[in-house]
Amino acid sequence: MTGSAVPKEIEDWFAGRGWTIRQHQRDMFAASQAGKHAMLVADTGAGKTLAGFLPTLADFCPSQFGEVGPPDGLHTLYVSPLKALAHDVQRNLITPVEEMGLPIRIETRSGDTPSDRKKRQRSKPPHILLTTPESLSLLLSYPDSFLMFSGLKRIVVDEVHAFATGKRGDLLALSLSRLQAIAPAMQRAALSATVAEPASFQQWLAPWGDLDQTALVIAEAGADPEVEILLPTEERVPWGGHAATWAIPQLYEQIKANKVTLIFVNTRFLAEYTFQNLWDVNEDKLPIGIHHGSLSREARRKVEGAMARGELRALVATASLDLGVDWGDVDCVVQMGAPKGSSRLLQRVGRANHQLENPSRALLVPGNRFEFLEATAAKDAVDEGQRDGEDFRDGGLDVLAQHVMACACAGSFHEVELMAEVRSSLSYAWIDNDIWDRVLSFVANGGYALRAYDRFKRIVRLKDGTWRLTHPEHAARHRLNAGIIIDSEMLTVRFKNGRSLGRVDEGFAASLSAGDTFAFAGTCLEVLQIKDMDVTVRATSKSALIPSYGGARMPLTTHLAARVRALLDDRAGWGRFPDDVREWLEAQDHRSVMPAPGKLLVESFPHHKRYYSVYYTFEGWNANQSLGMLITRRMEERGLQPGGFVANDYSLGVWGLKPIADPVPLLSPDILADEFVDWVQDSHLLRRAFREVAVISGLIERQQPGKRKSGKQVTFSTDLIYEVLRKHEPDHLLLEAAWADARARLTDVGRLADLLDRAAGELVHLELDRVSPLAVPTMVMMGQERVSQGSVDDELLLEAEGLAGLAMSPD
Structure with a gap:
């Protein structure tokens, strides 16, 4: 394909719908034609997804491939942070593909994809594969990945702000480097609507040292969102509380007045709590749904389908749906409780109307007076177009260890070549020879204190500097256990006689040490010990040092x-x-x-x-x-x-x-x-962090063929290794990684x-x-x-x- 003109088939399709191709869409197409990578920042409803896929659709237009025929094999990868977003994009891509009659097969791949389809996708991949960072990393662990990705032309990373700064972003950065090595001509594209510093994401996207070949495209601004703060009509703004239960009657009136209302909350508990309160006042029996990550796949798919078909009047959701899902009939977004950040609020507000020319309408519902101030601050930031976000940090060593193992599963590698590949990403450009040797040593045998155990001997170095698996079974074990997302566990609070009082979130338990006191089930309790998945306590006359706790919390920016x-x-x-x-x-x-x-x-x-x-x-x-x-x-x-x-x-x-x-x-x-x-x-913090990095790095396996270890079994295994390393190898790679996590993520x-x-x-x-x-x-x-x-x-x-x-x- 030559020239920079958008193919006639695409121009005609836009015109047939009464649309025109926007300038940022043409700029993304032009960047691709110039052989450049591209980072796009555009408001919700500006056609970001289509801008990312425009070069792909063009390659499949008959006017471009002529008598040669359409491209064969895997052409484009699309990576998103959410499974729901991948399925939504698939639905939205099918329309232009079918209406233009393009010979493109589109499929999704995630943890929910049936195993037989996954196997077929490797031998006969679709032209466009929609997936997640974890599923992409697993694909790269197969020997046939070199053949599968050798002809890859393009990768599109959607909602890049949602995960680039975390460990999922580290994993994706390493996968991008591997794909670039397999398919050197591959072009990278990233899309986002809520980036505070676009240049930082441009640098993350670009191969290290190749920033001048990565375009930054900033789209024209859309209509300003209309954000209002809902206040009590008769009562005062509450002094305390976070659930904003006072607003339920007024919220129900909003639902009745709107076509579709999307209600966002900050935790899964609040999703259930708000949903139940709405049902209690739902005298008209309006169809109201709920969506969060703890629901089964079937339940999530059912409510997503109902929303897509316009069958719901309201949906209560967590962050599981605040990224990119395009439901055009949503005319009002409600944020229950504090928004915690202007970018997060903008992202959620953008779910309403989803058209660049029409303003999105949103209501903020503060739970208390400080939350009113926070809602006001967020509204002002949105009105001024100010965004916020997390800073980039050095890539995690546990993620790097997982990636090295994935590369070994795909085939033997040379340490110098793989190190250069790893260092080609911004996240790991800081890796030096000493750290690289420590990572390889860890993957090879678990480190000095663990090298006597055969089960940790996963790769071996040959005389020429090439590394390979010690046994093929390690590849199957890696694929069963690879991943970045570690589910939070609940710990049981019980007396020494074994009687259970209930369960607390691990994040809270992790901050406790023996002798600490806290209130639970109406009793002041003293911590005796935290072992495995139990917090052993005794009743005490002492005051509760820690009187309150809550589940997962979004940080205030x-x-x-x-x-x-x-x-x-x-x-x-x-x-x-x-x-x-x-x-x-x-x-x-x-x-x-x-x-x-x-x-x-x-x-x-x-x-x-x-x-x-x-x-x-x-x-x-x-x-x-x-x-x-x-x-x-x-x-x-x-x-x-x-x-x-x-x-x-x-x-x-x-x-x-x-x-x-x-x-x-x-x-x-x-x-x-x-x-x-x-x-x-002294607390459980470091042990918890160590368990997570041990699982991510592959030191501890959560799953064996046909059987998944319980949280208690995983904790028992990691606690044993933790004690061994603290005693015999305190500078072990994973202890260093655990300290980094405990200092940064768990305590800010x-x-x-x-x-x-x-x-x-x-x-x-x-x-x-x-x-x-x-x-x-x-x-x-x-x-x-x-x-x-x-x-x-x-x-x-x-x-x-x-x-x-x-x-x-x-x-």
Whole structure:
């Protein structure tokens, strides 16, 4: 194919629908014609997917292939973060392919694909294969992958922002490098609607050192979204709670008024909880569905099909559907609870109308007053077109080990050649000879402390520097266990006599150490030990140090946190807030001070014969939860008799039997070098991180032929190896990887470190005679057991009103 003109068949198809090819679609086509890779940033509804596939469709137009005939074999790979998105793209691609009469076969491949189809796809692949990073990596582990991908012309990575900065992105980056080695002429394309720094993703997409051959295409802006904040019609904005149950009656009226309403929540529990509350008020028996990752494949497919056919009036969903799924009849998107980031909100808002010229309509439903401020900050960011996102970091060594094993399964490799291939990706350009040798050594025999065990001997080095499998059975075992997503486990809380009290999320249990106390099932419990999948406890008369916890939490972005601080400091802007929120802030400004930008406010006050301190950090729940653990340890050492703490995205509340006269020593940066290390070593955090990297790297197998290990069995195996390595090889590759995960992902240690570095210069400590208005939402959480997030019960409301009355009363 020569020239840069879009084929006539495609031009005619657009014209037949009354459309014109947009400039960014032509630019993507031109980049492909010039032999370049391309990164596209375009608003939702701008035709991103079609822009990515335009060069592929062109190659199959009769006017281009002429008498030679259409291309044969696998032509284009499409990689998405979600199975649902791949199926949606397949539905949407079939229409232009069929209407233009193009000879293209399109299929999907994921963990849900039947095994016989998977086998056939390797021997007789379709022209376009829609898949996920994990399934692509598995395909590359087969010896016939060299033949299957040798003629690959193009790979399209959709919603690249959703996974490029994490371990799934590491796996995909390595797969891109391998594909480029197999098919050197392959072109890369990436698509996104919500990238804060497009140039960073352009660099991630490009082969290392080949940035000038990677085009960055920025599309024209679409219609501005219409975002509103839903407020109570009769009541006040709640002091506490996250489920926004107050809004259910108003939400139901919205559902009745709209054609289709898509309701997003932040956790699977809240999806079930909101769905049930809507059914309780659904007097008209409207068809309302639910979609989240814990549902069976059949249930998810059923609701996706119902939405595609226009059979639902509303759908409650988690992040399982907030990427790219195109349902044109959705006329309103609702975000229940805090949005946590402007890019995430924009992504979800874009599910409505899904047309560039028409504005998407969205409602934000805050669960409490701080969430109202966060919703306002997110709305302002959307209105201004400001986006946020996660930073890129070095690729994970556990993912690299998995990839090396996949390459060995496909065939023997030369270490120098594979290292060059690995280093051609931005994620692993930092790998040096020493780290590479350690990775190879680990894959070969598990490392120094484990090399005596035959089951860890997976690859062997020949004299010429070539590596191969020690036995073919290792390939089958790798394919059974490869993957990046590790399901979170639930641990059972039980007494020493074996009686069970229930289960807690592993993320919460991981932060506990022997001697810690927490409230559960109406009882204060002391941790005796955490072993396998059990938290063994005893009842105690001590106060619960950790009174609350919740399941998986989306982090509050740094960008949005800064905006919330700015709102608090912008007194002139308070006039646009509801009266009760404005009065709340004015009372705070009168009695105390505002936690403005560049200021770390700490308030201390007595209440009911105890002494409380609230730290307004705005660093997110993970960082605040970790800081609470560390501060209470220091308080204990200094004889301040800590009683407990509670954390949310905005603040940390700590109480004890003695007052904190000066919080500065509690926040000195050396806390990360001393108490942090001790806490991580003593708690379950490092063990949990080690289990995940052990599974990802292939050291521990979750599955054997015909049988899957239980979480308890996997934990038992990894705990044994963990103890061996800590004792005999403390610098083992996986311990290093586990530390990196524990420090970054499990504790947000980067944000915590920044906070501690700023503390000495920014800290403002106020000693008050009673609770401040701003502290009320934090105080409401104190002492309240929250096994799962839900509605604010009567007791919590009464406590909130009592505290609020005290805080808001005149001097």
